[in-house]
Amino acid sequence: MNNPDRINVAVVYGGRSSEHSVSCVSAGAVMSHLDPARYNVIPVGITQDGTWVVGETDYDKLAINGRTMPVVAGGQAVTLSIDPAHAGELRYTDGDNVGELYARADVIFPVLHGRFGEDGTIQGLFELSGVPYVGTGVLSSACGQDKEATKKLFNAEGLPIGQDVVLRGRTELTEAEKDLLGLPVFVKPARGGSSIGISKVESWDDFPAAVNLAREHDHKVIVESEIVGPEVEVGVVQYADGRVVASVPAQLVGTDASEEGFYGFDTKYLDNVVAAHIPAPLSQQHTALIQSLAVEAFHALSCEGIARVDFFVTEAGPVLNEINTMPGFTPISMYPQVFAASGVSYEQLLSILIERALATHRPKE
Ligand SMILES: Nc1ncnc2c1ncn2[C@@H]1O[C@H](COP(=O)(O)OP(=O)(O)O)[C@@H](O)[C@H]1O
Ligand SMILES: [Mg+2]
CATH class of the missing domain: 3.30.470.20 (ATP-grasp fold, B domain)
Incomplete structure (x- = not known):
């Protein structure tokens, strides 16, 4: 049972970014290190499709198992109130119906990496909801x-x-940009993380493929000299x-x-x-x-x-x-x-x- 003298910390993890699984592993570690004398942990998972669900209480299930990364598979859906008069309330949902209280968070700890978690979007939701949250705000996150x-x-x-060139739409660098950057270059999605979509390019012949790979994650690509x-x-x-x-x-x-x-x-x-x-x-x-x-x-x-x-x-x-x-x-x-x-x-x-x-x-x- 939750102890009323302790602070209710909703740990939110998973999410829609390419770092979904890394977030799950991070959250498992965070939840197992929150001092039970001071905090009640409220686990909240977000599936890769973006559905919020009651999270895992067996933190071992959020660890990396061999080369298998954990995911938020689904579960009882919940939603965070966006009404500041009900700040921090997480309620069970069933279709469009919002039901009983799952928990009332005193503070939210978004252990989320990358898009929709570390980029200011969810921070904006917490601001609107009027609930305190761990970490930095909307502008700095974005x-x-x-x-x-x-x-x-x-x-x-x-x-x-270091030196960089940002590619919007185009896949090629100009000769002057190639001279500026030199080889090798690192080609990255501008808004990525955990090295996903990043290539080290040693020959200009390999450059377009690296840009296309980065574009699978973000249409804006940044090219940096090594x-x-x-x-x-x-x-x-x-x-x-x-x-x-x-x-x-x-x-x-x-x-x-x-x-x-x-x-x-x-x-x-x-x-x-x-x-x-x-x-x-x-x-x-x-x-x-x-x-x-x-x-x-x-x-x-x-x-x-x-x-x-x-x-x-x-x-x-x-x-x-x-x-x-x-x-x-x-x-x-x-x-x-x-x-x-x-x-x-x-x-x-x-x-x-x-x-x-x-x-x-x-x-x-
Ligand atoms: N300009 C660079 N020069 C040398 N190595 C780089 C450069 N950019 C990235 N790397 C290598 O790629 C890794 C991932 O790049 P990084 O920009 O940190 O992306 P992410 O946000 O995905 O962590 C770095 O930790 C480093 O090993
Ligand atoms: Mg890095």
């Missing part, structure tokens, strides 16, 4: 999900980024009092030795070939620089609460790759690990995020 917007905002703040250097990831968290703190950096090891040749989907989640040095073996000066750049990147996008900021450390210094406004929370994900190495346990990290969400909620606006 900008963080779009690699073009992210880089433009980083650039406007004078933060270091940045050479180890990949370093930094967690950023914001406390209820507004303090923004960067974790120690992690340095990924083995991404280039992987079959994909970069930090691709299989390398990330399935192959168990990538490890990380935590903290990254960088000089104190480099570490401090990367941490301050991570905080600047967080503010460049007006982030709140949470972000993971990813870099390449080149010979000329750190270069920003991207920002994730709902980073992975799987047991092997960097975000919880870099904070554990910074003295903040997984459980504490979740509490900080929830307290921040509750502290900043503006119910009457």
Whole structure:
């Protein structure tokens, strides 16, 4: 039975993005780390078709099983009230009929990655519904999900980024663009995640196929010149009092030795070939620089609460790759690990995020 003295946390996961399964794995880990003395967990799954259902209470079922990724298969449908007078109410639905209360969430934790989860759309729903939620708001979510917007905002703040060209509609680069970028290039859906749809192109002959693959995920495609250097990831968290703190950096090891040749989907989640040095073996000066750049990147996008900021450390210094406004929370994900190495346990990290969400909620606006 739910204990009324505890905070009801609705953990929403799955969803319509290509990162559906990663979200399920992240959510399983989040739910099993929420301190039962303080929180009642309300699991809410979203199927790949977008139906909200009562979620899984056996968190082991949300783990990766061999090379099989979990999915939200279906179940009793529920809906979130969009009436602020009933903020946080989740009710069973049957066709068009809204029925009994499933649960009343004090706060929603959208453990969702990618489209319709990390891109501001669901954050807009929570704003309209008047329910507090973990993580960053509509604007920063939308900008963080779009690699073009992210880089433009980083650039406007004078933060270091690599060369890129955005393809709208066309499949070819001009000769001048090819010269600017050089080979190899990385071809990416502008609004993707988990490396899905990304190719490393070593020959211009392979370029159109890579653009077509990226377009399966987004009609807007971004082409970047290769940045050479180890990949370093930094967690950023914001406390209820507004303090923004960067974790120690992690340095990924083995991404280039992987079959994909970069930090691709299989390398990330399935192959168990990538490890990380935590903290990254960088000089104190480099570490401090990367941490301050991570905080600047967080503010460049007006982030709140949470972000993971990813870099390449080149010979000329750190270069920003991207920002994730709902980073992975799987047991092997960097975000919880870099904070554990910074003295903040997984459980504490979740509490900080929830307290921040509750502290900043503006119910009457
Ligand atoms: N410009 C680049 N230079 C070198 N490697 C890159 C570049 N862009 C991406 N990669 C490789 O591809 C991986 C996935 O790219 P990323 O932009 O982080 O996409 P996602 O949002 O899907 O994580 C990176 O972790 C890195 O290994
Ligand atoms: Mg990435």
